[in-house]
Amino acid sequence: MQKIIRTVALAAAALTVGSALALVPTSAATAAPPVSCSGEALVEKTFDNGTAWQMCWRVDSKKGLTLEQVNVKAPGEDSYRRVLESAYLSQLHVPYDTGKNVWNDITSYGFGNQYLQKLSSAECTTGALKDVAQSWTSTREGVTTTRMRTIPALCVTDTSRDLAYRSHEQSWGSIDDKPLFASSGQGFSLQIVSKVDWYEYATKVEFTDEGAITFDLGATGDVSYEDMDADSTTGWPIGEGQTAYAASHWHNAIWRLDFGLDGQGNQAVEQYDSGLGEQGTRVKLMHTSPKTISNPANLAPVNDLTWWRVVAPDSLNADGHARSYEFVFPGSQLYQGDPVTQPLLTFTNYNACQEYATSNLNPACADRNVIQYVASSADQALTDPVAWVNSGFHHVVRDEDQSPMQTHWQSFSIMPRDWTSQSMSTPDGRSCINGDPGGEIHTDESPCEVVGPEPEPEPSTEPTVEPSPSAEPSSPPAGGGEGATLALGSTKLIRGESFTLSGGGFAAGEDVAVTLHSDPISVGTLKADGVGELSGTLTLPATAPLGAHTLRAVGSDSGRSAEAAVTVSGASGAGALANTGGTIVGGSILGGILLLVVGALLLVKRRRAAVHA
Amino acid sequence: MHFSPNSTKRKALPYVVVGGGVVAAAAIVGGFLAIPAVSGSTGAVASTTEEVAVVTERPALGAARDPLSQDELSYALHLATTDPALPENITSVDGSEAPQVLSVDVTTRDVDASDRFVDVVLYDYTSNRTFMQAVNLTAATVSGSSREGVQPPPSADEVDYAFRVFLADATASAGVRAEYTSVAGGELSSIDQLGVSGGAFSPDASTVGGDVCQVDRCVEMQFRVPGGGYLDTSSFVVDLSNRTVIGIQ
Incomplete structure (x- = not known):
């Protein structure tokens, strides 16, 4: 590898002179998404790590807290990228287990206007209160009068979380002699409170410096005074003895998230499921594979391993991976008594008149709920997804839930997956770690540096630095090998291709398992002959990680082992090179840029080596 | 407005909810719209309530997503x-x-x-x-x-009207009026005496009665006596289209 890089560096240096490079950016430089609000209606926040959010907020008379044009800017990026077109609570469906009541708190009452609550400063102790208008229009004897006022009703609060990450370089016997990378994370939340009959609901949305968004519904106030006549299976006794059984009930909060990932016209929904497969060397393999949700659909998890993401296939991060957001459910209970709350997620294509999950109030739509939305569009390709997210909670009332009821929260998050090539919080000292580093990490540099194995000497070009002797299978066998040995036809292994190996010192006739470390990957098994010697051909799995690794052979009976250092490369050398996130015109120019990049890195490294010398 | 009779309790609380709860509905008293304090929490300041002038010419417009002036x-x-x-x-x-x-x-x-x-x-x-x-x-x-058949939430104006229809029906409102008297003393004669929520009512498979509300505009209400508890309003809705009270189960 090092030889290749050196050659590349020279070629790159030659190419630098007079090269006219045509770099046509794609998603990296798309126009910033619009944000059509001003003043207090615009929330913009930049965190210490450089991540920034912007969005417009309002309080709708029915939908309550409504967020629109939600855009995020990752550290180091020039402009914002759209995440969500809009997000709001599209229904709060509250059926009682006694079968006597079903409430639709969004579409029958609404979370805004007269049911929006004025917040005191004591309810927003570390945040800032923002004013919201309420209006009353009355008509009597043909005369219509409107009155307005504003109340402090939105609390915007900075939040923090310890242990956003931690990575400690630690030597045996010492706790403080190497760098510690640890940080708390930052966020902010927007919250309102709405009072609908007995309950008071907090609607809260939190944004973090790692690009995540959490949607929370908190319920407090009072348990329903009208529903104290349950029995021991449909309720729970509160108050003295067994006289008053408060009815158990549901808070089925169905959020509507209109995705607009990176402003892309083409978005897709994928469902991932995991299952155990064939036997591996130690345990069974587990395979996780996607299924594209091609059409509008109502979805429930197969089991607790199922997850989903919305992905923008044409928006690639610097690693060439499609940007996406995945759903994270800490637990959502799904009410089976009504078809509309059986799905955990419903995906539809954006349709302007589908504004509420159930009892849709937009008269332009004949369909009234998510089941009907899906049924009438089931033959469409799903490319402009709106997610209807059922964050359900079954409330079995406790004595402690009496007035005022302790707030119970129900939440879910969306989290970036491959939005950026590394975490938005990656410290400089870890910035060089992207994929398999394939060498020593110098975290004392800022940004850090990966230093690969020293290259073979090249007399013609490198007179000064004399490398250490080329790598030997030097490390002693870890498993108490009594002189077991391993030799390879070549220490440079290629994914999916076969290689020869031989060895000795194993027990006569025993099976010898060959694995690639450090994450053990089974390569195969050979049988030792009558004198404990080994010879054969194995194929390196196509999934083997690139870079420097150790190949280890272990006798199944004797436990003797031997190791050899190897370097794994891709099937074709170019295949492993990173996509830089732009479209580059002309194949030869592409090669030239890659040469330039690699060459520049190598020059930096040489300079550093010279300093150290 | 009604205040908690027990002022000593307030000191024990981090902040005080005056009246033990929240009075959310607008009340129209004698044709005049009086907007009660929504929440009695201390520290928060609402603006004064202003009557909105009639505007028939396009005013200066805010940005597309701004709240309305x-x-x-x-x-x-x-x-x-x-x-x-x-x-x-x-x-x-x-x-x-x-x-x-x-x-x-x-x-x-x-x-x-x-x-x-x-x-x-x-x-x-x-x-x-x-x-x-x-x-x-x-x-x-x-x-x-x-x-x-699309029934958005009732406006405060409609809730106020529904309350008057309800109270005017002596038979239908007898139970609620008696309960009010036993809890608060005195006669229930105005929505201003209560905290009121009003929701759009549409019948479903679980309700008995009120089928007419498939088409008519019907309102169900919850009443709270400030400083006291809720009154039982589970057995009726008001059909605003017919200005009648309908019993439901």
Whole structure:
């Protein structure tokens, strides 16, 4: 590898002179998404790590807290990228287990206007209160009068979380002699409170410096005074003895998230499921594979391993991976008594008149709920997804839930997956770690540096630095090998291709398992002959990680082992090179840029080596 | 307003909710709209309540996603309610010849649209239809749609009217009035004596009675005695289209 890089560096240096490079950016430089609000209606926040959010907020008379044009800017990026077109609570469906009541708190009452609550400063102790208008229009004897006022009703609060990450370089016997990378994370939340009959609901949305968004519904106030006549299976006794059984009930909060990932016209929904497969060397393999949700659909998890993401296939991060957001459910209970709350997620294509999950109030739509939305569009390709997210909670009332009821929260998050090539919080000292580093990490540099194995000497070009002797299978066998040995036809292994190996010192006739470390990957098994010697051909799995690794052979009976250092490369050398996130015109120019990049890195490294010398 | 009789308790609380709860509905007393304090929490300051002047010419417009100014709201109401596409015989909850205004909000549709769109939702008690007037303030145009059986939340005005219909029905309201007297003392004679929530009622498979509310505009209400508990309002709804009280189970 090092030889290749050196050659590349020279070629790159030659190419630098007079090269006219045509770099046509794609998603990296798309126009910033619009944000059509001003003043207090615009929330913009930049965190210490450089991540920034912007969005417009309002309080709708029915939908309550409504967020629109939600855009995020990752550290180091020039402009914002759209995440969500809009997000709001599209229904709060509250059926009682006694079968006597079903409430639709969004579409029958609404979370805004007269049911929006004025917040005191004591309810927003570390945040800032923002004013919201309420209006009353009355008509009597043909005369219509409107009155307005504003109340402090939105609390915007900075939040923090310890242990956003931690990575400690630690030597045996010492706790403080190497760098510690640890940080708390930052966020902010927007919250309102709405009072609908007995309950008071907090609607809260939190944004973090790692690009995540959490949607929370908190319920407090009072348990329903009208529903104290349950029995021991449909309720729970509160108050003295067994006289008053408060009815158990549901808070089925169905959020509507209109995705607009990176402003892309083409978005897709994928469902991932995991299952155990064939036997591996130690345990069974587990395979996780996607299924594209091609059409509008109502979805429930197969089991607790199922997850989903919305992905923008044409928006690639610097690693060439499609940007996406995945759903994270800490637990959502799904009410089976009504078809509309059986799905955990419903995906539809954006349709302007589908504004509420159930009892849709937009008269332009004949369909009234998510089941009907899906049924009438089931033959469409799903490319402009709106997610209807059922964050359900079954409330079995406790004595402690009496007035005022302790707030119970129900939440879910969306989290970036491959939005950026590394975490938005990656410290400089870890910035060089992207994929398999394939060498020593110098975290004392800022940004850090990966230093690969020293290259073979090249007399013609490198007179000064004399490398250490080329790598030997030097490390002693870890498993108490009594002189077991391993030799390879070549220490440079290629994914999916076969290689020869031989060895000795194993027990006569025993099976010898060959694995690639450090994450053990089974390569195969050979049988030792009558004198404990080994010879054969194995194929390196196509999934083997690139870079420097150790190949280890272990006798199944004797436990003797031997190791050899190897370097794994891709099937074709170019295949492993990173996509830089732009479209580059002309194949030869592409090669030239890659040469330039690699060459520049190598020059930096040489300079550093010279300093150290 | 009603205050908690037990002022000593307040000191033990981090902050005080005056009146033991929240009075959310607007009250119209003798034809005058009095907006009660919504929450008695200390420290928060609401603006004074102002009557919105009628605006018939396009005012200065905010950005597309900004909340509505008073002038914008009034201009949107003007455009929506004078739209010639509305039925000529449109009536409001009291039967007078005007549309009933349910809500005025900046639209949540098409968030990147550059024009300023406002949804004015109206109800016509003549045809029992909900009208959604999508008003383009920028272009001064209205695009309407309507449907029977779509029942948005009742306005405070309608809740107030429903309460009066309920109280005027001596038989239907006897139980609630008796309960009020036993809890609070005195006669229940005005919505101003209660905290009231009002919701749109549509019958479903679980309700007995109220089938007429599939088409009629019906309101169910919850009453709370400030400083006391809730009153039992589970057995009736008010049919505003017929101005009658309907028993339900």
